[in-house]
Amino acid sequence: MHIKHGNPAQHEVVVDSWPEFKVVLTRPCKEVVQDKWDYYANLHAAFYWDIDACRALLENVGAIDWGKAFQLQGLQDGLYETTKSIAEARGVHLEPYCYLTLMHPDPSTLSPSGLRSEHLCFGTLNPSHTTLLNETWYFGGNSQSLRYLDSLIRNFPKACLVDKEGQVVSWCLSDPYAAMTHGYTLPQYRGQGCSGNVVRRTAEQLHARGFPVYCGVSSKNHHSKKAVQKQGLHVLPWTYYMLIVTPAPNLKK
Numbered sequence: 001m002h003i004k005h006g007n008p009a010q011h012e013v014v015v016d017s018w019p020e021f022k023v024v025l026t027r028p029c030k031e032v033v034q035d036k037w038d039y040y041a042n043l044h045a046a047f048y049w050d051i052d053a054c055r056a057l058l059e060n061v062g063a064i065d066w067g068k069a070f071q072l073q074g075l076q077d078g079l080y081e082t083t084k085s086i087a088e089a090r091g092v093h094l095e096p097y098c099y100l101t102l103m104h105p106d107p108s109t110l111s112p113s114g115l116r117s118e119h120l121c122f123g124t125l126n127p128s129h130t131t132l133l134n135e136t137w138y139f140g141g142n143s144q145s146l147r148y149l150d151s152l153i154r155n156f157p158k159a160c161l162v163d164k165e166g167q168v169v170s171w172c173l174s175d176p177y178a179a180m181t182h183g184y185t186l187p188q189y190r191g192q193g194c195s196g197n198v199v200r201r202t203a204e205q206l207h208a209r210g211f212p213v214y215c216g217v218s219s220k221n222h223h224s225k226k227a228v229q230k231q232g233l234h235v236l237p238w239t240y241y242m243l244i245v246t247p248a249p250n251l252k253k
Contacts, residue, residue: 001211002176008155009043009176014063022053025063026177033068039244040139040148042070045177051078058086066090069246073177075101075238083243092247099216099240100225102233107207110200110232115161117192122201123162125153125171132168136184149173149182157209159201161194170194172202180206180215183224195227203231216240 003011003026010029015021024047033042044064048054057063064070072083080096087094104110115121130150134140140149152158152173160171170185172195180202185194203213213233217225229235 001209002178005209009151011043011176014057016053016057022050023048023057025057027064035144036067037069037246038144038147039069039071039246040144041151042068043073043176044070045073046076046079047074048076051082054079055082055086058083066092066245067247069244072241072243072245074241077239080239080241080243083245087245092245095244095246097242097244099242100219101236101238101240102215102217102225102228103236104203104213104231104233106232107203107213110204110207110213115193115197119164120161120169120189120192120194122197123160123166123168125158125160125168125173127153129153129160129168129171133171133173133182133184136186137182152181157202157205159198159205161189161198163189170198172198174202174206178206178211178214180213180228183227190223195224196230199228200231216242 002009003013010032011026012029014025014027016023025044027044028042035041046054046058080098084094084096127150130146130153133149134146137145137149139145152175156174156176158171158173160168163169169189172183173181175181180199183195183199206213215228215233217228
């Protein structure tokens with residue numbers, strides 16, 4: 001849907017055959033990924049009807065450049081095992097991250113935002129806030145993640161709360177696949193309903209654009225899980241896979 005509406009992430013779609021296909025792969029256009037080691041920008045996602053067709057496409061060097069670091073996302077059983085076996089055969093490193101998948105069954109029923117504190121209000125995230133977001137993100141802390149977060153802020157639905165001095169205290173972003181991501185509240189503002197409000201505001205924007213409202217949450221992150229469930233998201237029986245592949249260290253020259 002992003003591709004159909006301006007393609008802000010500059011992605012393209014690859015299929016095994018057309019018009020009858022068994023696997024769909026989305027990936028960034030070649031000119032997007034300038035840094036061989038930037039798996040944030042080199043973001044892929046896979047959907048398939050047939051796991052063998054998926055394997056064949058993933059093994060095709062014309063579909064994925066295994067000489068570059070990349071990230072592969074998907075929700076289907078077999079994706080991790082298939083990618084893992086290919087990575088092992090190629091001698092590249094695979095770091096898997098597996099999350100609960102949560103989705104709102106009917107975003108039109110989202111209730112209006114209600115702040116508990118008179119000292120907070122909704123603000124606007126802009127690129128000047130990227131450093132703060134980069135410092136507080138689990139996958140942040142480097143120049144590549146800084147560029148990635150900047151692109152999310154510039155291109156996709158997001159929400160934030162600011163204090164009376166205008167400083168950002170809580171936020172929620174969405175990514176090129178319209179998943180809500182990097183929700184965070186500064187420690188001193190927790191327990192005031194901040195997370196729920198920024199999640200709901202982001203969800204409202206995604207729904208208004210015709211997207212489903214969903215996200216991946218670590219099973220150990222009880223605070224985030226509780227915050228999104230309070231907004232009506234339900235845990236689905238699918239694992240949200242985020243697989244990060246990097247070439248062997250001796251290739252990093």
